[in-house]
Amino acid sequence: xxxxxxxxxxxxxxxxxxxxxxxxxxxxxxxxxxxxxxxxxxxxxxxxxxxxxxxxxxxxxxxxxxxxxxxxxxxxxxxxxxxxxxxxxxxxxxxxxxxxxxxxxxxxxxxxxxxxxxxxxxxxxxxxxxxxxxxxxxxxxxxxxxxxxxxxxxxxxxxxxxxxxxxxxxxxxxxxxxxxxxxxxxxxxxxxxxxxxxxxxxxxxxxxxxxxxxxxxxxxxxxxxxxxxxxxxxxxxxxxxxxxxxxxxxxxxxxxxxxxxxxxxxxxxxxxxxxxxxxxxxxxxxxxxxxxxxxxxxxxxxxxxxxxxxxxxxxxxxxxxxxxxxxxxxxxxxxxxxxxxxxxxxxxxxxxxxxxxxxx
Numbered sequence: 001x002x003x004x005x006x007x008x009x010x011x012x013x014x015x016x017x018x019x020x021x022x023x024x025x026x027x028x029x030x031x032x033x034x035x036x037x038x039x040x041x042x043x044x045x046x047x048x049x050x051x052x053x054x055x056x057x058x059x060x061x062x063x064x065x066x067x068x069x070x071x072x073x074x075x076x077x078x079x080x081x082x083x084x085x086x087x088x089x090x091x092x093x094x095x096x097x098x099x100x101x102x103x104x105x106x107x108x109x110x111x112x113x114x115x116x117x118x119x120x121x122x123x124x125x126x127x128x129x130x131x132x133x134x135x136x137x138x139x140x141x142x143x144x145x146x147x148x149x150x151x152x153x154x155x156x157x158x159x160x161x162x163x164x165x166x167x168x169x170x171x172x173x174x175x176x177x178x179x180x181x182x183x184x185x186x187x188x189x190x191x192x193x194x195x196x197x198x199x200x201x202x203x204x205x206x207x208x209x210x211x212x213x214x215x216x217x218x219x220x221x222x223x224x225x226x227x228x229x230x231x232x233x234x235x236x237x238x239x240x241x242x243x244x245x246x247x248x249x250x251x252x253x254x255x256x257x258x259x260x261x262x263x264x265x266x267x268x269x270x271x272x273x274x275x276x277x278x279x280x281x282x283x284x285x286x287x288x289x290x291x292x293x294x295x296x297x298x299x300x301x302x303x304x305x306x307x308x309x310x311x312x313x314x315x316x317x318x319x320x321x322x323x324x325x326x327x328x329x330x331x332x333x334x335x336x337x338x339x340x341x342x343x344x345x346x347x348x349x350x351x352x353x354x355x356x357x358x359x360x
């Protein structure tokens with residue numbers, strides 16, 4: 001098939017979950033013999049990446065315009081080209097454009113992600129747009145994809161619309177190299193790890209302040225950045241604790257090294273469906289603590305330790321006080337949970353099957 005993937009910043013992944021998803025899925029579909037095109041905002045040095053064709057189109061770098069404007073321009077390009085067998089759109093905010101490829105005979109699946117209108121960064125107009133996107137997701141594309149059962153239930157209950165449940169995947173391969181750790185002054189097994197976009201609902205500040213209450217020689221690596229959250233990032237960085245390491249965003253092998261060697265991983269997001277960083281750290285055998293939300297609890301499945309906004313410091317002390325045998329048990333539970341449920345090959349096969357059905 002000829003497949004278009006629209007609505008992300010593009011690949012290679014240099015931002016967040018949707019970009020990781022786009023890279024992992026598109027390259028695997030290409031490896032299966034499909035002609036895959038990813039529409040990109042961020043320019044790569046080549047016009048192709050790991051067998052995937054990259055199309056770069058303009059946008060306006062603005063918090064409220066970036067995603068929708070680029071998706072609109074990408075959709076126009078897709079419609080004019082018109083020779084795709086199927087298209088996969090990401091993000092409910094882009095639902096309004098998904099009827100356009102259908103006019104020229106290109107069926108569309110839309111991955112709606114989580115309930116993005118709950119993010120604090122959006123003003124009333126942004127929340128209204130996402131709420132409109134949720135409703136249009138149920139009528140404009142041919143098929144809706146949810147990456148968490150909780151999101152699937154939400155669309156059933158609120159809009160009486162069933163969706164296809166396909167989770168995100170995770171690569172369980174660990175890296176033995178330590179170049180990034182050396183650059184950051186980290187030792188294997190001697191740091192807590194947090195990875196996410198630095199936005200308020202991802203609670204990096206909560207994690208930092210809870211860690212600072214704990215007496216330990218271990219460090220805390222807060223990995224991530226965000227293009228429109230300068231004030232919040234400033235608050236996160238306003239620490240005098242020498243144990244806290246804040247290098248910004250790290251991707252590729254550097255990210256894999258960090259998730260391969262952490263003492264424990266802290267997942268603190270409270271908006272969204274399945275978060276790649278959570279399942280990737282679990283897949284690599286990290287002892288995992290997670291903010292207790294229905295979506296995160298669905299992923300953890302009893303293989304990780306929950307915390308609330310009020311008891312994270314106590315839970316950090318709990319894992320520090322465990323015996324090594326207890327920590328090893330939690331790590332193996334996490335690894336097995338992901339191996340059983342979140343395989344990228346299984347995810348790719350599910351999308352391939354869905355897109356084939358749509359393409360007839």
